[in-house]
Amino acid sequence: MKIRHKLTLRYTGATAIVFSLVVLVVYLFSEHSREKEFFRDLTREAVTKANLFLSDRVDAKTMQSIYRNNRQFIDEVEVAVYTTGFKLLYHDAQEIDIIKETPELIKNTIRKKELEFYEGNYQGIAMIYSYEGIDYVITAAAYDGYGYAKLNSLATLLIILWLSGLVILAILGYFLARGALQPVSRIVDEVDVISESNLDTRLAVKKEHDELDELSETFNQMLDRLEKSFDNQKMFISNVAHELRTPLAALSTELEVALLREQRTGEEYKVIITNALDDAKSLKHLITGLLDLAKANYDFSRIVTEELRLDELLLDAREMVLKANKNYSVDLIFDQNAEDDSMITVRGNAYLLKIAFVNLMENNCKFSDNKSSDVQISFFEKNAIVRFSDAGIGISKEELEKIFIPFYRGKNSTRTKGQGIGMTLTQRIIILHNGIITIHSHIGEGTTFVVEIPHI
Structure with missing residues (x-):
């Protein structure tokens, strides 16, 4: 896999994580706001109905009739009014009884003054309400259909934005990665044409003082060392081929002269051997000098x-x-x-x-x-x-x-x-x-x- 594709995937993956966290936070914050807002609505509705009932401005049958009629079309709030002794004074629909009040619930409400809770998908509250100096326990429950509908719409919108945003970011990330790595592709193309025959070629440095400039300069320094090493090797081989030819030819000539005649005196053989030995010593000195010359071309750090x-x-x-x-x-x-x-x-x-x-x-x-x-x-x-x-x-x-x-x-x-x-x-x-x-x-x-x- 090419680096641009890796960068695109990593960029998209990292962005997806951040984007997902943002979407999740927005959704959870919206859900929390919906919940708190609906609990406040339940409290207002409970107080309103309790006040109407306790003040005798609306009789119980009328209020119950309104509740049943409204419940067919909207998520109506079911309210019940109890005394602190757990005596039921009013209930919108006792046959439905979403909360199913118990003595324990009444006692908890008296102790904590106000409770917020869930009954299945329904939200409910229980609170102490004082009317004309007397404390009553009021409960209210309802399903927040409108709030959940808005939350579902928000969730759908967030998912659409998340998906479309990731696609856009992936495409943008690809082009950004390709643009960022374009100089690397140029460097690859320039390096690709460098061989042993043109080691003097160097990469262009744009002097932008970035990592790619550092890469080019480092590669150029490596080419300098390689070129020097190749030149030293070529020179050494050339020197060896050129300089060893003469002493080897002289040594061969001396030995060939010794074979021209079968009969030679001991003095003649001594002269020939002496000359051959001198040529061999000269050859030894030359080889030693060439090797020392090669060593002197090493990198000092080595x-x-x-x-x-x-x-x-x-x-x-x-x-x-x-x-x-x-x-x-x-x-x-x-x-x-x-x-x-x-x-x-x-x-x-x-x-x-x-x-x-x-x-x-x-x-x-x-x-x-x-x-x-x-x-x-x-x-x-x-x-x-x-x-x-x-x-x-x-x-x-x-x-x-x-x-x-x-x-x-x-x-x-x-x-x-x-x-x-x-x-x-x-x-x-x-x-x-x-x-x-x-x-x-x-x-x-x-x-x-x-x-x-x-x-x-």
Whole structure:
């Protein structure tokens, strides 16, 4: 069942309950008013007849005759007059006797002064009436035919209004629900055409600051994340297909050369195996770099983070660099003494930050004649700052703009091995940690990478 139909049914159901309560209250109030009004009429009629009888202005036979004649056409009031000792003085029609008075009724009337009650469909009263200083008990009863007729007409009218009102409200509710959900239908139509081939499409936001705008904006944010994820996957697959081709081809060539001749010397096989091993190591480094690059594209909220001291991370990174490259030199310099450890403590992922720092240290060492990197640590109010400097060949202004492009290698890269992944990976890791990385370089003077990361 569609939402518009559910809303229509719920709206109609809720309205029906409220409408029914209103109709019921109107009916009950009308019935209560009819009842009270008729009890007052009975009292007036009883007093009038009792006064006529007790004052001898009309004799009993005449009054009884009038009652019997009127009873054929209207709901005439039957009145009886008793003494307080339960002696009958007058009765309109004793053979009919609607109330059927008893001594108990007379006693209750004397005690309570006035009673109102029902005898079947008839309403009745019993009351004390004083005439010339003497108390009498008067009873009166009649059927409120006119009142019930009006009440039945009212009930019929209320039922008609209830039914017609519900039909009108159901139709109105349907159109209101359809109008309210029209923007949702538009959103569904817009979403329906979005696929992996056009993830850059976004839902229109009307800036009305309602729930549908929030839905559209949330969906657009989800599309942003999906598009980024798809782009990362496409780039990763493209990078893998492109970059693995060369080392695999070189490895295959080395092995094919080994099979060209059946007879080879041990030295020749050693050279071939050494070359193949170098190609395999290069392939391993490339795969590791590609995997690290993929990890750096994750949502930061999905990465395990903890509070990390930058000095400890840099020491670990320095150890990793020196262990892999015996001829490299890395010096750590502290510009300031941190009295508060929080100034050099950041929240992040230790594995990724070590990769970034190792890449920067190795980049300094690769492109400097003395194979060294100077690492300076400082801090300010919000950020911890790490500078990685070398006195190497430097980077030209044109190449500075391309250094973070995946797999880009500058003109001076011919003197070193690499895949062009390290700097791209480093930048993404720093950005992932809400930091920034900048480069200052001059040809022949050296290069400095400045990393700024918010401390805790």
